[in-house]
Amino acid sequence: MALIGKIAIVSGATRGIGKAIAKKLLANxxxxxxCGRNEELLxxxxxxxxxxxxxxxxxxxxxxxxxxxVIQKWGKIDILVNNAGITRDNLLLRMTxxxxxxxxxxxxxxxxxxxxxxxxxxxxxxxxxxVNISSVIGxxxxxxxxxxxxxxxxxxxxxxxxxxxxxxxxxLVNIVAPGYIDTDMTQQLSDKHKEMIxxxxxxxxxxxxxxxxxxxxxxVSDMNKYITGQIINVDGGLVM
Numbered sequence: 001m002a003l004i005g006k007i008a009i010v011s012g013a014t015r016g017i018g019k020a021i022a023k024k025l026l027a028n029x030x031x032x033x034x035c036g037r038n039e040e041l042l043x044x045x046x047x048x049x050x051x052x053x054x055x056x057x058x059x060x061x062x063x064x065x066x067x068x069x070v071i072q073k074w075g076k077i078d079i080l081v082n083n084a085g086i087t088r089d090n091l092l093l094r095m096t097x098x099x100x101x102x103x104x105x106x107x108x109x110x111x112x113x114x115x116x117x118x119x120x121x122x123x124x125x126x127x128x129x130x131v132n133i134s135s136v137i138g139x140x141x142x143x144x145x146x147x148x149x150x151x152x153x154x155x156x157x158x159x160x161x162x163x164x165x166x167x168x169x170x171x172l173v174n175i176v177a178p179g180y181i182d183t184d185m186t187q188q189l190s191d192k193h194k195e196m197i198x199x200x201x202x203x204x205x206x207x208x209x210x211x212x213x214x215x216x217x218x219x220v221s222d223m224n225k226y227i228t229g230q231i232i233n234v235d236g237g238l239v240m
Contacts, residue, residue: 003221004029007074009067011057011114012084014041016183017133020209021081024217026050030079033070035062057084057110060117067117076125079220080118082111083133085151089144100147107151108158115162119171128171129220132159133212134231136179136239152177156231163229172228174219179235180206202237 008025012018013034022032026049033051036042042052051073055062070077085107088099111132122128137145138152156175163173180186180197186206189197198205212234218224219232233239 002029003079006030006078006220007033007070007076008079008081008220009033009035009070009077009114009118010081010083011035011055011110014038014045017178017181017209017212018081018083019045020213021083021216022050024210024213025079025220028217028221031074033066033073035066036084057082057113058105060113063110063113063117067114067121071121077118077121078128080114080122080128080130081133081216081220082114082131082155084110085133087145087148089148091144092146095147103147104151104154107148108154111155112158119162119166122171123166123169126170128166129224130159130162130171130173131216131219132173132175133216134159134175134177136177136233136235139177139231139233139239160229167228172219172224174224174227174229175231176212176215176219177231177233177235177239178207178212179233179238181212181234182206182208200238201235202240205236207234207236 008030010022013022014036022034025032031049035053035055037056039054046052053066055066088103090099132155134155135152137149141149159173159175215234
């Protein structure tokens, strides 16, 4: 499953799940291009085998410039992981235009922008692996997250359509849908809330960022040659 010689892009890689994915791919031999909006955090992640690029994925010009920089440095793109995402939770009655638009622009349009920029070199080389990070919320919904649920459900439909478009060129597109994962966001919850969440999960615990990274690693490795257009839930059995 080694990724030696592979070139990967991971968006939203400055912390949490994205950072864990980037580290996993690096540890297994890939050269990894990462992007985010926090320049200081990006500098901390720069290594000999890493290209750190400041970019806002909701901006198509930034995405094209990022992909162009990867091609200029390494000459190809083998793997694309669209992980960049935000939340702006609110009840629909109180949700502002900014809260709706910002979540859709980053979570869904951002993936569209990066896929559109990266797909041309993948089509030319007739190979590639794309993994889009959705959420179980995009499958079952959640109170106060109509914007987030819409963006993540939209990402599932987008990915399935793209998988059909690109399969004949050897490009596999899959969706990873994390459940409750131990990140900076969930660490802010009270102990009582965490216990309530864990009680709903058949495995009895929240997931780790490594649980998600390991799943992505399998999907982008040479072990996966026949899985495309699928949703892989990483949720401890929460959604069955």
